[in-house]
Amino acid sequence: MDTYAYSKGWVWYHELMHIDWATKATTGTTHVTDIRFSMRDVDGKKKPYPATGPLNNKILARNSQTPGFWTSRNADSYTSFALSRYVQSQIGGIYPHLPLAPFQTITPSGLTEAHGGQNFDIQNDGTVYYNASSPDTAQVGDSCFVDDEGSGDTTEIDKFSTGDQYPSDYKSQWEQWVGDLGGSAGSSGGSSKDFQPLPSDKQPxxxxxxxxxxxxxxxxxxxxxxxxxxxxxxxxxxxxxxxxxxxxxxxxxxxxxxxxxxxxxxxxxxxxxxxxxxxxxxxxxxxxxxxxxxxxxxxxxxxxxxxxxxxxxxxxxxxxxxxxxxxxxxxxxLNGDGSRHGSFPGDKNNHLGYRQVACQRTDNGKSDLWYGFRVEVTDWDDGDYGRTIRDHAKKCGLLSQWKYEDEPSFAFSDGRKADKYASWRLPLLIGDRCGEKAIEAALGLQSGSVSCKRGEWNEVSMF
Structure with a gap:
């Protein structure tokens, strides 16, 4: 994380987090600022530190006093998280665990490489002392981030959150990391060494x-x-x-x-x-x-x-x-063969929303000398008042009585309400399926999948 941090992107993202519309902060207590923490150093003197940089952000997150309250108000916590997810995507999906902010005293063999292992002195009663002068991890100075609104609040940290407050999967990974570095955290992660990696040429x-x-x-x-x-x-x-x-x-x-x-x-x-x-x-x-x-x-x-x-x-x-x-x-x-989860309820309209389309012909037959079309859609809007449909339909011939409006009442067979409807008329002597083809082209649907029947709604199959 130290290798990737302190870039222009880091500073840009940090400053963006101070803007309330970016974080959707609605009150003064949710405004994202620059939080500091106060810790005693190895000489017993209490000093304030900015919660900036990878190590100090890990320290803030380990605060035993309401850590979520402080990290959710600290700009660099969001910045560190965003960068860690990017780094994770670049190194094969493995969460970047360095630097370490320990749960407890660790057998120090090999932990000098842990970019944080030299920064702490943890007493038997759990009190943590911070050695900010350690060469392991350089921290971002106050001058890099100047909050025009004044300094953020300060929280005092004298102990880290204990291991039992973290999920078992994280603790297991953490112990494995410590084991790989040559230390010990009360259990060994060595069994993973017998787990064979997936061959690089393995195809699904x-x-x-x-x-x-x-x-x-x-x-x-x-x-x-x-x-x-x-x-x-x-x-x-x-x-x-x-x-x-x-x-x-x-x-x-x-x-x-x-x-x-x-x-x-x-x-x-x-x-x-x-x-x-x-x-x-x-x-x-x-x-x-x-x-x-x-x-x-x-x-x-x-x-x-x-x-x-x-x-x-x-x-x-x-x-x-x-x-x-x-x-x-x-x-x-749904709930098909091989599923191991609890069964989904039978309520048919209880599903994630997706684009749905239904079509109907509204004319009364050849005596009208025109074909009327009405299309109901949900989760689709071209941002141009439906003109994508209109423009394709105009290629069929003279188009009249065009409408594209909010749908007041139509519901699909699963009970989901339509968002919009489009309706128009085309001359009787149009090419075969020209109206349906216009809908398919406008909505990106498979050729032949739209069928507009006179006086009867027909939904397009998506599955």
Whole structure:
């Protein structure tokens, strides 16, 4: 982290965090500022330090007094987190654990490389002394970050949070890191050395069933939109760290799915997990791993990119080189064969939102000398008052009575409400399926998938 930090990007992101519209801060207590912490040095003198730079941010996060309150108000905490996620993406999905801010006294053999191992003196009663003069980790000086609003609040730190306040998966990884450095934290991470890495040339097997050409390009999440591949990557971020509790941007719980939840999670073992997301009334997107760690990251990345993103298959899987090791991702029937999670409720409209389309002909027959079309859509808007549909429809001939408005009442078969509707008329002597082709072209749908029947709604199949 020290290698990557203190760049122009670091400073830019840090300063951005002071702007309330960027962080969505709504009160003075949520405004992101520059927090300081006060600690006693190795000579027993209490000194203030800016919570800047990788090591000091780790210290702030280890504060035994309401750490979440302080880190959520510190600009450099967000900056460190953003950079660590970038570094993680560049080093094979492994979270950058250095520098260490120890839980407890550690046998020091080999820990001089830990970029933080020399910075602390932890007494038997848990009191922590900070040696800011240690050459291990350079810190960002006050002059690099000048808060025009004045200095932020200061918290006093005399003890770190104890290990029992952290998730078991993080403690397990932390102990492994210490073991790899030659130290000891009360348990050994050496057993992982017998775990064989996934061969670099190992390729996934993909199922022969292709996804429908209309398979949705994205789903609505609480933080925007995400494609199937992006949803799987969000599951990967959790499961490959040994977590099986939540998915970014999706409401739900980690136990049996609730009527208000869109995903389910099921722990398979200490390191295995199954995630499932309800992506339609009768479909789920799933992610299954037996192990966390680098093999999980490598295998699932290959399956997502090769089978789902590139080939548009409905599943991919890889057998790992170790006993019982297996990884699989894909799309299947809701609560389908092989699922291990609690069953999703039968409420058909309880699923992540995606683009839905229905069409109807509104004319009364040839005696009218025109064809009337009405299209209902949800999760689609071209930002140009629907003119993308209108422009394609005009190629069929003279177009009249064009409308593109909010839909007041129409609901699809799963109960989801339509957002907008478009309606127009075309002359009777138009080419075969010209109106339907205009809808397909405007909405990016498979040729032949739209059928507008007179007086009857017909929904486009996405799956």
């Amino acid at each position: 097997s993909c199922s022969g069933t292709n996804l429908n050409a209309n398979f949705p390009s994205s789903w609505v999440t609480t933080d925007g939109h995400a494609s199937a591949g992006e949803l799987l990557y969000r599951m990967r971020d959790q499961a490959c760290q040994g977590k099986c509790e939540n998915i970014q941007g999706l409401p739900g719980n980690s136990g049996n799915p609730s009527p208000q939840g869109y995903f389910a999670a099921a722990r398979q073992s200490d390191t295995g997990c199954e995630y499932a997301v309800k992506i339609a009334a009768d479909k789920e997107l799933y992610f299954y791993v037996t192990n966390d760690g680098s093999n999980c990251y490598d295998a699932t990345e290959k399956m997502i990119n090769t089978c789902i993103n590139d080939k548009k298959n409905d599943a991919g899987w890889i057998n790992g080189p170790n006993y019982g090791e297996f990884y699989q991702v894909g799309v299947r029937a």
